[in-house]
Amino acid sequence: MKRILLFASIVGLFTCATAFAADKDSPEGRIEAARAAIEKATSNSGDIKSAIDDLQQANIYLKRAREAYDKIGFLSFGDKKKELEKDVAHQTLMVDKILLLAASHVSKHRAEEDAAQADRQIATTKTRIKIIESCRSELDKVKGDASKLDSIAKELTTLKAEKAEQLKKLDELKAENTKLADQVAKQAAEIKQLNSKLEEAQKSVAPAPSAAPAAK
Amino acid sequence: MRRIGALMLMLLLVPLGTVSAAEVSKDTSARVNLISEKASKMSSSKVGEYARQDVGAAQTSISEAKLAMAAGNEKLAQQKIELAEMQLTIAEARTAEKEALEQATLKRAELKKLEAQLDSFFKEGGK
Numbered sequence: 001m002k003r004i005l006l007f008a009s010i011v012g013l014f015t016c017a018t019a020f021a022a023d024k025d026s027p028e029g030r031i032e033a034a035r036a037a038i039e040k041a042t043s044n045s046g047d048i049k050s051a052i053d054d055l056q057q058a059n060i061y062l063k064r065a066r067e068a069y070d071k072i073g074f075l076s077f078g079d080k081k082k083e084l085e086k087d088v089a090h091q092t093l094m095v096d097k098i099l100l101l102a103a104s105h106v107s108k109h110r111a112e113e114d115a116a117q118a119d120r121q122i123a124t125t126k127t128r129i130k131i132i133e134s135c136r137s138e139l140d141k142v143k144g145d146a147s148k149l150d151s152i153a154k155e156l157t158t159l160k161a162e163k164a165e166q167l168k169k170l171d172e173l174k175a176e177n178t179k180l181a182d183q184v185a186k187q188a189a190e191i192k193q194l195n196s197k198l199e200e201a202q203k204s205v206a207p208a209p210s211a212a213p214a215a216k
Numbered sequence: 217m218r219r220i221g222a223l224m225l226m227l228l229l230v231p232l233g234t235v236s237a238a239e240v241s242k243d244t245s246a247r248v249n250l251i252s253e254k255a256s257k258m259s260s261s262k263v264g265e266y267a268r269q270d271v272g273a274a275q276t277s278i279s280e281a282k283l284a285m286a287a288g289n290e291k292l293a294q295q296k297i298e299l300a301e302m303q304l305t306i307a308e309a310r311t312a313e314k315e316a317l318e319q320a321t322l323k324r325a326e327l328k329k330l331e332a333q334l335d336s337f338f339k340e341g342g343k
Contacts, residue, residue, distance in 0.1 A: 111316035118323035
């Protein structure tokens with residue numbers, strides 16, 4: 001009994017698996033797969049116009065597949081049935097292809113958006129770099145001016161030192177000059193004194209004015 | 217009785233064979249020539265480079281369309297042409313997609329370079 005049950009289970013599972021595998025390739029299986037694929041693609045496409053157009057086209061192909069499938073009735077058999085099944089297969093294949101097209105359009109759109117976003121970021125970054133470069137250039141200029149000021153300040157210090165030295169020399173010269181002037185004044189006073197003494201001496205040594213004509 | 221039956225069957229099959237071997241319409245013939253030319257041009261362009269597989273698949277479909285035409289199967293020929301047209305459209309779309317992706321990659325690389333430059337400025341500070 002157990003063996004029979006086991007055998008029946010295996011047969012049952014095998015039958016189910018075969019039925020499931022066959023279902024995928026059957027017209028209704030293809031239509032269902034196409035419908036589910038369109039649904040999935042619709043949720044992934046967002047509001048991208050080209051993809052929406054593709055999905056509309058995919059729905060047209062799905063409709064054609066359904067129409068072909070609907071014609072497979074009880075009365076269609078043999079070549080006619082095969083022909084209709086081929087129609088369904090072709091229309092669902094076209095659905096698959098147009099979904100590939102839609103996916104490509106979505107990918108392209110996202111890449112373009114990505115490029116546009118990168119472009120905006122590039123513009124912002126370039127502006128920042130330009131500002132920083134401008135600041136750096138200004139800073140370099142200021143640094144250059146500062147180094148010039150340093151050398152000017154050094155030159156000024158040197159000149160001040162020179163000036164102080166010259167002033168010192170001038171003071172010394174002035175003092176010497178004063179000293180010499182004093183000496184000159186003293187010597188002038190001495191000369192004057194000597195002159196007056198000389199005059200006095202000459203007066204004392206000189207003969208009486210009346211004796212001179214008698215000697216002649 | 218059997219002979220009569222066989223004769224009847226043959227009489228039925230002969231017209232069917234004549235129909236299947238009938239020539240396809242000029243429109244289908246023109247379409248296949250047009251799509252064939254387009255595929256040939258595309259295979260030697262950048263589309264052939266970027267979407268080689270899609271163009272190859274379209275060329276296979278065109279060959280199948282030609283075989284269907286030769287067999288007088290207009291419907292199959294038209295389906296194969298429709299498929300080839302779609303495959304070429306996909307090839308064009310994939311080319312545009314790859315170009316857009318390349319462009320985005322280039323832009324991202326440029327941005328990365330600029331950001332690195334900006335970072336180095338910040339790291340250097342006022343130096």
